Amino acid sequence: MDKIKCIVVDDEPLAISLLESYVQKIPFFELVFSTENPILAVEYLQHHEADLIFLDIQMPELTGINFMKIIGDRKKYILTTAYSEYALEGYEHNIIDYLLKPVSFERFYKSAEKAQERFQIHENKEGSHFFVKSSGRQHRIGFEDILYVESIKDYVNIRTNEQEYIVLDTLKSMEQQLPESSFVRIHKSFIINLNRIKEVAARKIILASGKEIPIGESYRMNLLNKIR
8 A cells, every 4th residue: 555645734833743743753654735724725635635634623714624524525534633522523524533632642653553444445445354443353344244334323333144343433434445336325324235135115125134224215316226
């Protein structure tokens, strides 16, 4: 895998200096841009490539949350904040992690490893499996073994024939990690494995396991396009 191109956006010069030094210590990271002005970062991303954005949530000209709404899911994010109450809001926007200021290098490195794992999953998602962290352990899950993925507040439940894995992640993130050829979101709370469908009813999917999952109206057309 090539180095992950990083930019740092924070309105505090000391915070930028610290994050720049941390990024430069990570062998699989490459610092390509940093700025105190989020608007300049938006302009930079319109003309240059970057993979990962270290983004402060609280900035006067443009908040980190609004920044992500502008840039969208084309990039991945690690949020930095001095306020822990913003962490869960960040997870709703499909970030990789959040760092609570002041950020130690030990905590930064764990976040970097999580980013590396996410990018590797993205590169290999047409493969046969991926790894998830559940109950303090890394688990190898074959895509073909997954029945469905269910959103449960700040977690997802990855259900296989044998067991379930509760993972701190979002359903939106799961969509990006699972092969599009085999998985489809059919409800705000569910992704299903197309290969495990037994029957499609008017308002629900019945899986081979017997599990019944509702079909959300806004997801119906995409599902029908997938199974035609």
